[in-house]
Amino acid sequence: VEVAKQDVAVAQKKLNTAIAQADFSAREALRFDELYKGGVVSRQVFEDKKRQAETERLNVEENRQDVAAKQQQVESNRSELATKQQTVVQRQANLELVLSGPYPDDIQAARRELEAAKATLKRQQQQLKYDREQLQRTQLLMPIDGYLVTSYLDQKVGSYLKQGNTFAVAEDDRNIRGEVRVAEYNIGEFNLGASVELKLMAYPNRPFTAKVVSIEPAASDQHSSSTTAKEP
Incomplete structure (x- = not known):
């Protein structure tokens, strides 16, 4: 701001000098106009003085614009300085707030x-x-590897099972135990531990290899054992 003020002062001095010079040139132009009319000086001399007076007048206008521009710069600098001062005050207040703790x-x-x-x-x-x-x-987890043999499990969707209720029956297919009726006159062909080949009505073209584990006097109607899966 101080530098801008100094620039304004210098420009103002130049303006004052230009005004004085322009005033002098204007008076000289009027005086030479009278001398030209009286035939004392030539027209060329009069025109030179007239052009000089106009040049000095234009110089005054330029200096006035320069002074106005520098004054505007001073105001702009003053406004910017005020803004920065406010910023400094705000930051100082924030710093004091931080230092004072929450x-x-x-x-x-x-x-x-x-x-x-x-x-x-x-x-x-x-x-x-x-x-x-x-x-x-x-x-629900099966305790063994096997197949579910309970039908229509989809009908149990959404139903509630109490603890201990049977959900489905699973058969252990790792070891299938079956009973086969054999005519008495053929019983001598079977021995414990012997390997035999079976064919089921459901799979007539697929033979199954089995092992004789027991020979009973008569076959029962019971089928292989099963395992039930219950809710844990």
Whole structure:
């Protein structure tokens, strides 16, 4: 701002000098006009003085514009300085606030928010644990590898099973035990541990290899054992 003020002062001095010079040239032009009319000086001399007076007048206008521009620059610098001073004051206030530390009420409020967040997190963790336990209860696992032989399981969709209720029956297909009736006169062809070949009515073209594990006097009507899958 001080530099701009000095520029304004210099421009003002130049303007004052230009005004004085223009005033002098204007008076000289009037005087030479009278001399020209009286035949004392030539027209050329009169025209030169007239052009000089006009040049000095234009110089005054240029200097006035220069002074106005520099004054405007001073005002702009003054406004910018005021803005920067306000910024400095605001930052100083912020610095003092930081140095003074948080208010006790703010600290207590932050602590309460932290405790509330911890309590919410604990509840959500407990809910997640409960949901996982419930999800595990929705899974029915077979205790063996085999096939489900219970029909129409799709009709049980949406039904509720109490603990201990039978959901489906599964057969262990790793070892299938069967009873075959053999005529008494052919019984001598079978020995314990002997390998035999069977054909089922359902698979007439597919032979099955089996092993004799027992020979009874008469075959029963019971089929192979089965295993039930129950709700855990």
